[in-house]
Amino acid sequence: MSRADTAATGAPGAGTVERADKETPPMSGTATDAAVAEPGVAEPGVTTAAVTTAAPAADPGLAAPAPAPTGSRARPDGRFANIARVTFPPVVVFAVVIGLWYAVTELVLNKQQRFMLPAPDKVLSVGFFDGKNFRTMMSALQRTTEVSLMGIAIAIVLGVALAIVMSQAKWIERSFYPWVVVVQVVPILALTPMLAFFFGFALTSRVIVCVLISFSPIVFNTLMGLQSAARAEHELFTLHHAGRLTRLWKLQLPASLPAMFTGFRIAAGLSVIGAIVGETFFKQGPPGLGTNMSVFESLLEGERLWATVVVASLLGVVVFVFFGWLGRRVVGRWYQPDKG
Amino acid sequence: MTAATSPSVPLQARSAPETAKAGAVKAPPRATPASPPALRFAGVAKRFKDGTVALTGVDLTVHRGEFVSIVGPSGCGKSTLLRIASGLDAVSEGAAEVSSRSVGYVFQDATLLAWRSVKDNVGLFAELEKVDKATRARRVAEAIELVGLTGFEKHLPHELSGGMRMRTSLARSLVLDPDLFLFDEPFGALDEITRERLNEELLRLFALSGFAGLFVTHSVAEAVFLSTRVVVMSGRPGRVLADIPVPFDYPRVPDLRYTPEFGALCGEVSHHLRNAG
Numbered sequence: 001m002s003r004a005d006t007a008a009t010g011a012p013g014a015g016t017v018e019r020a021d022k023e024t025p026p027m028s029g030t031a032t033d034a035a036v037a038e039p040g041v042a043e044p045g046v047t048t049a050a051v052t053t054a055a056p057a058a059d060p061g062l063a064a065p066a067p068a069p070t071g072s073r074a075r076p077d078g079r080f081a082n083i084a085r086v087t088f089p090p091v092v093v094f095a096v097v098i099g100l101w102y103a104v105t106e107l108v109l110n111k112q113q114r115f116m117l118p119a120p121d122k123v124l125s126v127g128f129f130d131g132k133n134f135r136t137m138m139s140a141l142q143r144t145t146e147v148s149l150m151g152i153a154i155a156i157v158l159g160v161a162l163a164i165v166m167s168q169a170k171w172i173e174r175s176f177y178p179w180v181v182v183v184q185v186v187p188i189l190a191l192t193p194m195l196a197f198f199f200g201f202a203l204t205s206r207v208i209v210c211v212l213i214s215f216s217p218i219v220f221n222t223l224m225g226l227q228s229a230a231r232a233e234h235e236l237f238t239l240h241h242a243g244r245l246t247r248l249w250k251l252q253l254p255a256s257l258p259a260m261f262t263g264f265r266i267a268a269g270l271s272v273i274g275a276i277v278g279e280t281f282f283k284q285g286p287p288g289l290g291t292n293m294s295v296f297e298s299l300l301e302g303e304r305l306w307a308t309v310v311v312a313s314l315l316g317v318v319v320f321v322f323f324g325w326l327g328r329r330v331v332g333r334w335y336q337p338d339k340g
Numbered sequence: 341m342t343a344a345t346s347p348s349v350p351l352q353a354r355s356a357p358e359t360a361k362a363g364a365v366k367a368p369p370r371a372t373p374a375s376p377p378a379l380r381f382a383g384v385a386k387r388f389k390d391g392t393v394a395l396t397g398v399d400l401t402v403h404r405g406e407f408v409s410i411v412g413p414s415g416c417g418k419s420t421l422l423r424i425a426s427g428l429d430a431v432s433e434g435a436a437e438v439s440s441r442s443v444g445y446v447f448q449d450a451t452l453l454a455w456r457s458v459k460d461n462v463g464l465f466a467e468l469e470k471v472d473k474a475t476r477a478r479r480v481a482e483a484i485e486l487v488g489l490t491g492f493e494k495h496l497p498h499e500l501s502g503g504m505r506m507r508t509s510l511a512r513s514l515v516l517d518p519d520l521f522l523f524d525e526p527f528g529a530l531d532e533i534t535r536e537r538l539n540e541e542l543l544r545l546f547a548l549s550g551f552a553g554l555f556v557t558h559s560v561a562e563a564v565f566l567s568t569r570v571v572v573m574s575g576r577p578g579r580v581l582a583d584i585p586v587p588f589d590y591p592r593v594p595d596l597r598y599t600p601e602f603g604a605l606c607g608e609v610s611h612h613l614r615n616a617g
Contacts, residue, residue: 230451232447232449232451233451233453235428236451236464236465237468238428239426239427239428239443239445240465240468240469241468241469242468246468250464250467250468251453254453254455255453255454255455257455331455333496334454334455334496334497334498335454335455336454336498
């Protein structure tokens, strides 16, 4: 009883914390990535943790938590042991979180409060296994995906172009750099009324929010990548009379690819956030996940709200993982982050 | 093992003390007046923006068919000398004349482009110099064969050993068939065995194409083994202290390193080097 009481004090808050958590993973990852602006260092942990199960030994962070299996790698079951070692801990965490969720729903919230955090099975049955609700969800998901992909595509084109221009002369870089920082730090919500004035309350404004939110990390990372070619490498090109374009095409752009793709990955996660934020403000036209979230919130439909949160998180993860995979496809063959 | 050493090595050995005297004189013994020098420095000085004087009054002439090594204390401006010869840096005083069609430059690091295969790295300079595709492909294949990297064309730099990376770097310059070849401690980061083997291969390439070589190194033995002349430079600001002819004939066999004459000459260079600090 007393144990339930102690839990109760933290409980209503815990619900919101939980919710915030669900939304933030891409953002917190990105914020640090962007701030550190060192993709070479930031990259391996995130990507390998997300996807690679085949070579966990390469990542000490992954290998550390579980005790090393006694079997050597040569043994046939070593591979399974490795996979288990990688997948088991996060599964345990997941199970614990679900357990806590049930605990909060059943033990902490009373009947009137339960809409805030419906039990996971309720979320599944109402949010996902109800045919009509599911179709609404899927069409919203499609809309949100379209908006964020459009946003990231435009941001990539503009961001890479600006980074290339900035890389061509120090004075150009100095002229634009502070403004790119401004674009990054300006609170998007403060801009929404203006966007509404100029672009209305529909698709265009949503896409613009996506572009604004994902633009800066692309510029910063690409620019850093373009400047990452070693001085000696530049001198090779100087010695052989390479022009600006040749240098850009054969040295700077290839050298920038690892950082550039880190920027894309960060921006992709942000773009999903942008799409959902945009949809909660610009509600004209076909609804997206963000639109639905604010509707479900006002109707106190906790099950569908939570289901939407889950889908939005999954969308963020999928987009993030996709760009990570794409980056490894493009540069993985030659880029060895651990060798610098 | 020793059989190869004594009779078969054609040593035009002057005795060590004699060489020591000759070394003090700055007359290049192998200068062939007929052809213009590949490189001539006359009173070259280099001052950097921060006021550091790297070089002062450097006179140095290198002809085709000469292989000149430069040894000197760290920071004596050896690399600056090469940078000036390559055109990367300008002189502050004096004149640096380079009359060469094409200049090869090998850095201490292989500086290969990580995203290019061996073949594409070897072809880089030819690509930048806009050599047409067919010629380029032929020369790249030849250069790769010359440095013994056949079979590794598709490998990426990170898949190669340090020695192989350096071979790739050599091949990259060889493609242009340079008549002046600048080396900035190219084998300094390699282990002793690899280094000696690459020295021998470099000599083979030198014998084949007869370029003018200017080779910066910290290793006295390497300098003596490779060169027709060894130039000893002083500490900063760098000057030429001694210009020591190396009388051994080419081709030089590995065991030359263990002959007394070789040892004596190394001793002489080291002696000058100690006075240089």
